[in-house]
Amino acid sequence: MLRIYIKTYNSLLLNQLIYQFRNNLKFKNLVSFTLLPSKRKNFVVKKSPHVFGRSKEKYYLKTYSCVILFKYVRKKDLVGFLKIFRLFKYREGLGFKFIIF
Numbered sequence: 477m478l479r480i481y482i483k484t485y486n487s488l489l490l491n492q493l494i495y496q497f498r499n500n501l502k503f504k505n506l507v508s509f510t511l512l513p514s515k516r517k518n519f520v521v522k523k524s525p526h527v528f529g530r531s532k533e534k535y536y537l538k539t540y541s542c543v544i545l546f547k548y549v550r551k552k553d554l555v556g557f558l559k560i561f562r563l564f565k566y567r568e569g570l571g572f573k574f575i576i577f
Contacts, residue, residue, distance in 0.1 A: 478546040478554075481573040487514075487540045489569050494542065496564065502556050506548070512541035549576070 484490050490511075497503050516538045523531040546553065561567055 479575040480544040482542045483571040510543040
C-alpha cells in the first residue's frame with residue numbers, strides 16, 4: 477500500500493489534482509481519497525510602531541490537506557502516477573509526503 481499526504485495553501489490546486497485522478501480510467505478503482513479538515517493560522521501585525529494598538533492588520537494562512545491511498549502498488553501504476561504529476565501544471569504549489577507500508 478502507498479499513502480500520499482498532500483498539503484497546499486490553494487484549494488483549487490488540490491481539487492484539480494483530485495479531478496485528474498478521478499477522470500483517469502487506470503486509477504478509478506485503485507485510488508481512494510480522503511480530504512482532511514483545513515487548518516487556519518491567524519497573524520496580527522501592527523501598522524506602525526508608534527500607534528498604541530488601534531491600527532492592526534489581521535492576516536490568516538489556511539492549509540488544505542488530502543490523503544491519497546493506493547490499495548495495491550505495482551511498478552506500472554507508479555509510472556502512470558508519476559506521468560500524471562509531470563503533466564500537472566501547478567505541482568510547485570503542492571507538498572507531498574510518500575509513505576509505503
